[in-house]
Amino acid sequence: MIELKNISKIYESNENNRVTALKDVSINFKEGELILLKGPSGSGKSTMLSLIAALSKPTSGEVIVDTKRISKLADTFAATYRRNNIGFIFQKYNLIPNLSVEDNILLPLIPLNLSEDEAQKHVKSVMEKFHIAHKKEIAVKSLSGGEQQRVAIARANVNKPKIILADEPTANLDKELSLKFIEILRELKSQNKTIIVATHDPLFFGLDFVDREIEMLNGELLV
Amino acid sequence: MKSKINFYLIEFAINSLLRQKAKSIFITVVITFLTFLLASVFFITNSIKYELNATLDSLPQITLQDVRGGRIHDIDIKNVEKILAINGVSDASSRVWGYYYFEMLDVYFTVVGIEEFETALTPALASLSEKFDFNSIAMFVGAGVKKKMSERYYKEYFNFIKPDGSMKKVNIAGVFESDLELEANDMIVMSKQNVREIFAMSEERATDISVHVSNPKEIATVAQKIKEQFPSFKVITKDDLKLSYENMFNYKSGVFLALFVVAIFTFFIIIYDKLSGVSSEEKREVGILKAVGWRVEDVLKEKFYEAGIISVFSYLLGIALALAFVYLLQAPLLREIFIGYSDLKVSFRLPFVMDLQTLLLVFFLTIPIYIAATIIPSWRVASLETDEVIR
Numbered sequence: 001m002i003e004l005k006n007i008s009k010i011y012e013s014n015e016n017n018r019v020t021a022l023k024d025v026s027i028n029f030k031e032g033e034l035i036l037l038k039g040p041s042g043s044g045k046s047t048m049l050s051l052i053a054a055l056s057k058p059t060s061g062e063v064i065v066d067t068k069r070i071s072k073l074a075d076t077f078a079a080t081y082r083r084n085n086i087g088f089i090f091q092k093y094n095l096i097p098n099l100s101v102e103d104n105i106l107l108p109l110i111p112l113n114l115s116e117d118e119a120q121k122h123v124k125s126v127m128e129k130f131h132i133a134h135k136k137e138i139a140v141k142s143l144s145g146g147e148q149q150r151v152a153i154a155r156a157n158v159n160k161p162k163i164i165l166a167d168e169p170t171a172n173l174d175k176e177l178s179l180k181f182i183e184i185l186r187e188l189k190s191q192n193k194t195i196i197v198a199t200h201d202p203l204f205f206g207l208d209f210v211d212r213e214i215e216m217l218n219g220e221l222l223v
Numbered sequence: 224m225k226s227k228i229n230f231y232l233i234e235f236a237i238n239s240l241l242r243q244k245a246k247s248i249f250i251t252v253v254i255t256f257l258t259f260l261l262a263s264v265f266f267i268t269n270s271i272k273y274e275l276n277a278t279l280d281s282l283p284q285i286t287l288q289d290v291r292g293g294r295i296h297d298i299d300i301k302n303v304e305k306i307l308a309i310n311g312v313s314d315a316s317s318r319v320w321g322y323y324y325f326e327m328l329d330v331y332f333t334v335v336g337i338e339e340f341e342t343a344l345t346p347a348l349a350s351l352s353e354k355f356d357f358n359s360i361a362m363f364v365g366a367g368v369k370k371k372m373s374e375r376y377y378k379e380y381f382n383f384i385k386p387d388g389s390m391k392k393v394n395i396a397g398v399f400e401s402d403l404e405l406e407a408n409d410m411i412v413m414s415k416q417n418v419r420e421i422f423a424m425s426e427e428r429a430t431d432i433s434v435h436v437s438n439p440k441e442i443a444t445v446a447q448k449i450k451e452q453f454p455s456f457k458v459i460t461k462d463d464l465k466l467s468y469e470n471m472f473n474y475k476s477g478v479f480l481a482l483f484v485v486a487i488f489t490f491f492i493i494i495y496d497k498l499s500g501v502s503s504e505e506k507r508e509v510g511i512l513k514a515v516g517w518r519v520e521d522v523l524k525e526k527f528y529e530a531g532i533i534s535v536f537s538y539l540l541g542i543a544l545a546l547a548f549v550y551l552l553q554a555p556l557l558r559e560i561f562i563g564y565s566d567l568k569v570s571f572r573l574p575f576v577m578d579l580q581t582l583l584l585v586f587f588l589t590i591p592i593y594i595a596a597t598i599i600p601s602w603r604v605a606s607l608e609t610d611e612v613i614r
Contacts, residue, residue, distance in 0.1 A: 056610035083516025108515040
């Protein structure tokens with residue numbers, strides 16, 4: 001389903017400041033799989049997620065999702081691809097702090113110009129699923145870390161994506177909330193979604209529903 | 224059902240403006256002020272130009288004054304016959320008028336003399352002469368004069384002080400009305416005989432002579448002939464007057480321009496500030512929107528709505544304020560810039576003149592500039608790699 005072919009990514013702010021985030025990485029992810037990308041900070045996990053989500057383009061190599069060359073997509077098509085296929089849970093959640101829970105979750109649906117009933121149905125459904133409906137009118141800046149994460153998860157699922165990408169999802173959560181998140185992952189996995197989680201949180205290691213754990217270091221896969 | 228207009232996007236744009244309350248209020252104030260200033264100037268300009276043109280249109284084609292030693296003297300009315308003998312002149316008549324200084328209120332009134340079958344003056348005065356009782360010692364006054372006189376308790380009559388110090392009591396017969404506020408407002412109309420008495424002008428003399436030429440194309444030629452025949456006469460054509468009024472008016476506009484440049488300068492500083500960069504918060508927000516699947520065009524559309532809502536609202540507010548300021552309040556302070564001589568004359572009301580052209584001009588001088596200044600930096604940010612923006 002997802003194929004990364006000889007991917008390299010170099011961040012270059014100027015000639016003297018080049019950071020190689022990924023070095024000639026090739027890997028496949030199957031539909032319905034739950035994969036853990038493990039490794040310390042700077043190992044290239046987030047970059048890999050970013051390339052799969054078409055948030056950035058590789059310096060070389062190709063990202064193919066369902067036969068589409070994502071890495072070659074023009075910006076407009078990349079956005080459409082993201083909207084239709086990807087649910088991204090960011091480490092810092094990337095919510096708009098002054099917007100309400102409901103409005104933050106609605107964001108991916110706005111460009112679709114759905115009818116009010118349809119849009120509300122989608123939003124209500126994910127708010128209930130991720131137990132945040134009771135806070136729907138509250139600005140997200142007033143929520144706790146765990147609640148903010150539930151909003152981020154709800155937003156990532158509101159467009160019913162096939163692929164869920166989570167970048168250090170428990171980095172800002174305590175153990176109890178992290179375990180709750182793991183339960184949410186289990187539920188998403190049961191819906192046959194392809195899930196890739198970048199983490200170095202030991203709570204994820206050895207979980208029975210995780211299909212593969214991939215170790216990364218200095219932009220390379222450790223086999 | 225899908226609607227073509229994306230109301231969610233409009234709602235998001237409104238929310239976005241409300242979220243940045245302080246910034247939105249500041250921008251609203253600046254654009255409203257600029258629109259208000261621009262529209263006020265155009266409204267005042269249009270009103271005065273309309274009034275001036277209408278006033279000038281009612282003036283004689285050629286006016287003759289007797290200038291000796293650089294000073295204007297009363298003109299000998301015997302010259303009227305000689306003028307009538309010039310080829311091309313269809314009519315010529317003497318006019319008796321002058322400025323009367325009303326010391327108590329420090330204003331000048333224009334005192335105009337008329338006689339039966341008056342043709343030398345404006346149509347309004349000509350029609351007044353038909354109903355005027357020339358045997359009475361009475362006068363018709365403009366609305367402004369009536370008001371000023373009433374302030375000093377002259378409600379039924381007024382005592383004119385003649386040059387020899389004696390007084391002449393003239394009854395107020397009524398209020399003189401004209402379509403032209405400038406013409407009628409500061410005017411007093413009475414018989415020529417009474418005007419002569421007040422200004423101590425002899426029967427053989429007049430203030431000036433008005434000349435009518437049958438063929439308007441011959442005005443310049445007739446003016447030249449008069450000049451040759453009467454070297455001491457100052458020959459003023461209607462076009463000369465129009466030009467001198469316009470020059471004075473343009474000078475006044477120039478003074479305003481200096482003020483206006485300051486306002487524009489401020490506006491452009493804000494625009495520059497917006498163009499030179501988007502705040503980190505705004506940048507992050509654009510990144511988030513793109514990360515959740517918004518295309519560059521979706522982001523730009525939202526920014527367009529934001530800028531459109533704030534600038535159109537400010538524009539309408541500015542226009543409404545300008546209308547109230549100019550036509551209800553009569554543009555205090557600003558109108559003095561354009562009508563510098565108002566201290567000497569009784570003030571008049573600015574006539575309501577409104578055209579689509581002015582509204583469009585103000586619109587295009589403000590709104591597109593602001594919208595562009597909002598969209599261009601957002602486009603720059605939205606065109607960056609999303610990952611780079613939200614990292």
